[in-house]
Amino acid sequence: MAKAKSTKPQKGVKEIARRANVALATVDRVIHGRPGVSQKTLEKVKKVIEEMNYQPNIIGRRLASMKEYHFAVLIPEITEESGFFWQAPADGVQQAAEEIRSMGVSVTTFFFDQNDKRSFAGSARRILRGGFDGILLAPFFMEESLAFTKACETKNIPYVFINSDIPDQKSLTYIGPDLYASGYLGGQLISYLIKPKDQVLIVNISREIKNVKQNRLLRKEEGVRSYFTGNKIKNEILKIDITNVDEKAVEKKILEMLAQYPRTGVIFVTNSRVVSVAKCLKKHFIDHVRVIGYDLLESGMEYLKNGVIDFLICQKPQEQGYRGIMALYHHLILNLKVADRYYMPIDIVTRENCAYYKN
Amino acid sequence: MAKAKSTKPQKGVKEIARRANVALATVDRVIHGRPGVSQKTLEKVKKVIEEMNYQPNIIGRRLASMKEYHFAVLIPEITEESGFFWQAPADGVQQAAEEIRSMGVSVTTFFFDQNDKRSFAGSARRILRGGFDGILLAPFFMEESLAFTKACETKNIPYVFINSDIPDQKSLTYIGPDLYASGYLGGQLISYLIKPKDQVLIVNISREIKNVKQNRLLRKEEGVRSYFTGNKIKNEILKIDITNVDEKAVEKKILEMLAQYPRTGVIFVTNSRVVSVAKCLKKHFIDHVRVIGYDLLESGMEYLKNGVIDFLICQKPQEQGYRGIMALYHHLILNLKVADRYYMPIDIVTRENCAYYKN
DNA sequence: CGATGATATGGGTACGTACCCGGAATTAAA
DNA sequence: TTTAATTCCGGGTACGTACCCATATCATCG
Numbered sequence: 001m002a003k004a005k006s007t008k009p010q011k012g013v014k015e016i017a018r019r020a021n022v023a024l025a026t027v028d029r030v031i032h033g034r035p036g037v038s039q040k041t042l043e044k045v046k047k048v049i050e051e052m053n054y055q056p057n058i059i060g061r062r063l064a065s066m067k068e069y070h071f072a073v074l075i076p077e078i079t080e081e082s083g084f085f086w087q088a089p090a091d092g093v094q095q096a097a098e099e100i101r102s103m104g105v106s107v108t109t110f111f112f113d114q115n116d117k118r119s120f121a122g123s124a125r126r127i128l129r130g131g132f133d134g135i136l137l138a139p140f141f142m143e144e145s146l147a148f149t150k151a152c153e154t155k156n157i158p159y160v161f162i163n164s165d166i167p168d169q170k171s172l173t174y175i176g177p178d179l180y181a182s183g184y185l186g187g188q189l190i191s192y193l194i195k196p197k198d199q200v201l202i203v204n205i206s207r208e209i210k211n212v213k214q215n216r217l218l219r220k221e222e223g224v225r226s227y228f229t230g231n232k233i234k235n236e237i238l239k240i241d242i243t244n245v246d247e248k249a250v251e252k253k254i255l256e257m258l259a260q261y262p263r264t265g266v267i268f269v270t271n272s273r274v275v276s277v278a279k280c281l282k283k284h285f286i287d288h289v290r291v292i293g294y295d296l297l298e299s300g301m302e303y304l305k306n307g308v309i310d311f312l313i314c315q316k317p318q319e320q321g322y323r324g325i326m327a328l329y330h331h332l333i334l335n336l337k338v339a340d341r342y343y344m345p346i347d348i349v350t351r352e353n354c355a356y357y358k359n
Numbered sequence: 360m361a362k363a364k365s366t367k368p369q370k371g372v373k374e375i376a377r378r379a380n381v382a383l384a385t386v387d388r389v390i391h392g393r394p395g396v397s398q399k400t401l402e403k404v405k406k407v408i409e410e411m412n413y414q415p416n417i418i419g420r421r422l423a424s425m426k427e428y429h430f431a432v433l434i435p436e437i438t439e440e441s442g443f444f445w446q447a448p449a450d451g452v453q454q455a456a457e458e459i460r461s462m463g464v465s466v467t468t469f470f471f472d473q474n475d476k477r478s479f480a481g482s483a484r485r486i487l488r489g490g491f492d493g494i495l496l497a498p499f500f501m502e503e504s505l506a507f508t509k510a511c512e513t514k515n516i517p518y519v520f521i522n523s524d525i526p527d528q529k530s531l532t533y534i535g536p537d538l539y540a541s542g543y544l545g546g547q548l549i550s551y552l553i554k555p556k557d558q559v560l561i562v563n564i565s566r567e568i569k570n571v572k573q574n575r576l577l578r579k580e581e582g583v584r585s586y587f588t589g590n591k592i593k594n595e596i597l598k599i600d601i602t603n604v605d606e607k608a609v610e611k612k613i614l615e616m617l618a619q620y621p622r623t624g625v626i627f628v629t630n631s632r633v634v635s636v637a638k639c640l641k642k643h644f645i646d647h648v649r650v651i652g653y654d655l656l657e658s659g660m661e662y663l664k665n666g667v668i669d670f671l672i673c674q675k676p677q678e679q680g681y682r683g684i685m686a687l688y689h690h691l692i693l694n695l696k697v698a699d700r701y702y703m704p705i706d707i708v709t710r711e712n713c714a715y716y717k718n
Numbered sequence: 719c720g721a722t723g724a725t726a727t728g729g730g731t732a733c734g735t736a737c738c739c740g741g742a743a744t745t746a747a748a
Numbered sequence: 749t750t751t752a753a754t755t756c757c758g759g760g761t762a763c764g765t766a767c768c769c770a771t772a773t774c775a776t777c778g
Contacts, residue, residue, distance in 0.1 A: 012734055023758040028736065036756055058461040059421045060734025063763050067736095102417040102693060178715070185711040192551055227711070334461055345715045348707040352544040352586070356537070356704040371764055382728040387766065395726060419764025422733050426766095 012057055020048045031056070058334060062104055071097075071328055072127045073109040073321075074120075074137040075162070081245075082114060083272050083297035085317065089162065092321025093136070100329050107325060108132075115207060117141045124148040128155070134328035135159040136321075139166050158331055162324045163317075164216060165341070172331055174341040175323050177315040179216055182346045183223020183270075186292060189311045189348065190224065190266050191233055193290040198265025200224075200235055201257060205242045205250060205273035217270040220294075224268060238264065250276040251283070258286065269293040274312070278303035296349050296357050304351050312349040314357055320344060371416055379407045390415070417693060421463055430456075430687055431486040432468040432680075433479075433496040434521070440604075441473060442631050442656035444676065448521065451680025452495070459688050466684060467491075474566060476500045483507040487514070493687035494518040495680075498525050517690055521683045522676075523575060524700070531690055533700040534682050536674040538575055541705045542582020542629075545651060548670045548707065549583065549625050550592055552649040557624025559583075559594055560616060564601045564609060564632035576629040579653075583627060597623065604632065610639040617645065628652040633671070637662035655708050655716050663710050673716055674703040 010018060016027045022041055029037050030045040037045075073093050078086045090109060097107040108130070110123040121144045127135060128151055135152060139145035139161055149169055152159045158172040165174040190200055202224060204217040225237060238261055242253050254277055258264055267289055269277050274293020281289060282303070291309045293300065295317070303309040323342060330336040349357050369377055375386045381400055388396050389404040396404075432452050437445045449468060456466040469486055472478040480503045486494060487510055494511060498504035498520055508528055511518045517531040524533040549559055561583060563576040584596060597620055601612050613636055617623055626648055628636050633652020640648060641662070650668045652659065654676070662668040682701060689695040708716050 010734095013736095014734075024735085025737080025758060025760095026756085029757090032736085034737095038756060041756085057734050059418055059463070060763095061736080062418045063422050063733085063765090064735035064737085066763060099689070099693070099695065104418070181712070181715065185709070188709060188711045330458070334458070336458065343715060345706065346712045347704065348709070348712070350544070350547060350707070352547045353540070353705045353707070356540065356702060369764095372766095373764075383765085384729080384767080385727060388727090391766085393767095397726060400726080416764050419733095420766080422735090422763085423765035423767085425733060 012054070012060070016045065016048050016052060016054060019052075020045045056335075062333070067104065069103075069105045069133045069332060070131070071105060071107045071134045071136065071325060072130060072132040073107060073325075074123055074127060074135065075109065075111060076114045076138060076140065077111040079114075083275060083295070083299055085272055085295055085297060088317035089138075089321035089324075092318040092323070093325050094321075095318075096322045096325035096329070100325070100333075103329070103333055105329060105333065112140070114140065117144055120144050121147075124151075128152075132157065134172075134332055136162055136324040136328065138163045140164065142166070158328065160324045160327050162320050172340075173327050173338050175320050175327065176344060177346065178343040179219035180223045180226075181343075182294075182313050182315065183220035184227045185223070185346050185348070186220065186268055186313055187224040187227025187231070187233075189292055189313075190268060191227075191231070193292070193310055194235055194265050196235075197263060198235055199261055199263050200228075200237050201261070201264045201267045202237060202239045203242065203254070203267060203269045203273075203277060204240070205245055205269065205271065205276065207243060207245050220270045235265075245273065245276075247276050247279065251280040254280050255284065258289070264289060266290045266292065271295065272297050272300060274309060275299045275303065278308040282306070282308050296354060301354055304349065304354050307351065310350070312354075314347045314349045315344040316347065316357075371413070371419070375404065375407050375411060375413060378411070379404045415694075421692070426463070428462075428464045428492045428691060429490070430464060430466045430493045430495065430684060431489060431491040432466060432684075433482055433486060433494065434468065434470060435473045435497060435499065436470040438473075442634060442654070442658055444631055444654055444656060447676035448497075448680035448683075451677035451682075452684050453680075454677075455681045455684035455688070459684070459692075462688070462692055464688060464692065471499070473499065476503055479503050480506075483510075487511075491516065493531075493691055495521055495683040495687065497522045499523065501525070517687065519683045519686050521679050531699075532686050532697050534679050534686065535703060536705065537702040538578035539582045539585075540702070541653075541672050541674065542579035543586045544582070544705050544707070545579065545627055545672055546583040546586025546590075546592075548651055548672075549627060550586075550590070552651070552669060553594055553624050555594075556622060557594055558620055558622050559587075559596050560620070560623045560626045561596060561598045562601065562613070562626060562628045562632075562636060563599070564604055564628065564630065564635065566602060566604050579629045594624075604635075606635045606638065609635040610642070613639050614643065617648070623648055625649045625651065630654065631656055631659060633668060634658045634662065637667045641665070641667050655713060660713055663708070663713055666710070669709070671708040671713075673706045673708045675706065675716075679703060 013024055013027050017024045022045060026037060026041060027045055030042060075089060076082060076086050078084050078090060093107060093109060110127055112120040112123045120141050135157060137159060145166060149159055153170055161171045161174040163176040165176060194200060202221050206217055240253060240257055242250055267277055272295035274291060278291055292311045293309060294313050296312050296314045300312055304312060327338050331338050347357060372383055372386050376383045381404060385396060385400060386404055389401055434448060435441060435445050437443050437449060452466060452468060469482040471482045479500050494516060496518060504525060508518055512529055520530045520533040522535040524535060553559060561580050565576055599612060599616055601609055626636055631654035633650060637650055651670045652668060653672050655671050655673045659671055663671060686697050690697050706716060
């Protein structure tokens with residue numbers, strides 16, 4: 001018979017071992033589901049763990065297993081072309097990384113070219129080879145993203161979607177905008193700016209038609225239209241898709257439209273390319289048209305301030321990056337529950353409050 | 360002569376000890392500034408620490424010193440009277456508390472009666488006696504708050520202001536709204552709703568006149584006025600202070616004002632009591648007056664939805680609580696730098712986006 | 719010069735968990 | 749029955765830091 005152990009109450013694993021009258025190592029095996037434990041002891045130990053409602057001490061755990069956690073981030077390049085939009089999420093990622101570095105977490109960011117599926121797939125491959133423990137990605141290209149997440153699932157690596165969602169995937173969580181709702185809100189903002197007989201021009205500016213990004217724009221457009229029908233707003237909605245994202249091309253198209261439809265009172269641009277439109281209006285001294293767009297970029301702020309753009313709809317890009325990393329941290333290290341999606345608040349940014357959204 | 364130590368590279372304190380050729384305990388004394396180290400060794404060890412750019416391992420530290428950190432929170436009671444406003448910051452505090460509990464931090468919340476300075480002082484006293492390591496407080500009453508923070512400074516306890524700031528204090532940080540800016544933004548929102556010859560009515564509803572809260576309202580009012588003068592808006596601004604916060608009393612005053620000034624087009628209420636005003640307008644079927652107010656309470660949302668209130672200006676009350684606690688955590692446990700103030704974004708909440716701000 | 723006290727220093731253990739390794743118990747094969 | 753293989757279990761050490769306690773060193777005074 002095993003000799004009676006000391007009965008002074010301990011805590012954690014030790015206490016389990018004491019109560020179940022087994023060695024620490026055995027408890028450890030049970031907790032980690034390692035083999036080498038008889039059915040009998042297994043149940044005994046499990047019962048004690050249950051009784052104690054044992055919660056492992058994160059600190060002790062992190063110290064003992066000096067395991068480093070490596071997170072990978074896959075987002076578009078921070079380019080002039082995209083108005084440096086992805087700088088903000090990258091900053092948020094950075095901020096989170098600093099905060100949890102002392103817990104043994106490192107974060108590596110991979111970029112891809114928004115106009116090149118292959119660069120996305122290439123970075124994805126490199127991530128898969130890199131042996132990462134968690135992944136944060138902007139699923140820009142549908143097929144490539146699906147292939148990637150499937151591989152992650154095989155390897156049992158949790159991944160978080162950011163900025164764009166692919167529903168029905170087994171992502172740990174989605175963090176980003178509710179596009180439809182933001183368009184709906186856009187509809188309301190339009191209604192504040194428009195006069196009874198005016199027309200509204202919705203502008204989608206995007207190079208690719210068949211990628212996820214394009215669908216994003218359409219979701220927003222749906223939202224706007226839905227607000228109009230839902231609130232019985234009679235103003236006519238015009239619409240134009242511009243696939244040549246060059247500023248000159250945008251300028252030309254916009255001028256054409258305005259010439260053709262002179263009663264256009266509001267232009268609603270479904271992404272940050274609103275800047276190109278604003279630039280055009282400013283250049284041609286068109287000041288009877290109000291403009292609403294998306295994302296608070298440096299350039300957009302300028303047009304907000306000089307009154308060319310009235311509203312920008314903005315969804316906390318920095319916080320998206322921050323929360324994405326923290327979701328992985330909570331899940332993998334702290335064992336906290338993570339909500340399966342988190343829609344960012346839809347911020348209305350105007351000339352007067354934009355300073356508070358820029359950081 | 361001390362015998363030569365092993366030279367295999369270690370990390371952390373051990374490596375310092377090895378390089379400086381002293382014992383671990385000595386290094387420890389230096390790091391914690393404890394006495395019992397000769398000037399010579401002190402400098403030697405400090406030099407090595409410098410060279411290595413030594414960063415203590417938080418995990419090891421937390422494990423060794425099983426010190427528990429206790430944070431105290433001092434906020435107003437969550438009452439019907441205040442529209443349960445403080446529920447949100449309390450929730451944020453709770454969320455942060457859960458997140459850092461595994462790092463050995465506990466959070467205790469103390470409440471006070473907004474109408475009773477003594478209850479504030481009483482809770483403050485209890486906190487001071489409680490031996491807390493960090494404090495988050497809403498400095499509602501000027502004198503009492505100053506006495507409290509002074510006591511904290513004496514005891515070397517860091518404190519964070521939330522929701523209201525008292526400038527020039529040695530608070531670790533301030534987290535809350537920029538009141539003036541929010542009023543300024545309010546001015547812009549008014550301009551969207553007002554017609555050329557309309558008058559604007561600013562309403563301050565607050566029981567106390569001389570407490571911090573009252574000053575808050577005045578700051579917002581200043582912001583509005585400043586927007587009007589700055590943007591050369593000619594509409595007349597009317598103003599009324601209501602110190603009887605009872606709904607009946609508010610109703611009476613509002614009706615009086617509207618009778619006296621029938622060209623009132625917009626009512627701007629400087630706090631969440633906007634609900635009382637909305638209630639009054641709704642009751643008397645007054646629908647030609649637009650309403651702007653503060654804070655997204657359950658009751659306010661209702662009037663937002665049925666169109667009585669157009670805009671609510673809102674400053675992330677939940678996040679204020681969350682960030683406040685995290686600031687203490689970053690400072691005390693993680694040794695991270697904390698910005699000396701953090702102004703919350705000024706959210707514009709409308710019928711269409713309010714759902715995203717409620718949680 | 720020895721006793722005393724203050725100052726300086728090092729050894730060692732503990733925190734809660736992970737994991738290696740050797741040995742006991744059990745079972746299968748000889 | 750002995751031996752080998754297998755399964756099961758416990759002892760012990762490590763992670764990086766904090767802190768107690770014992771000892772060495774040194775100045776001071778009787």
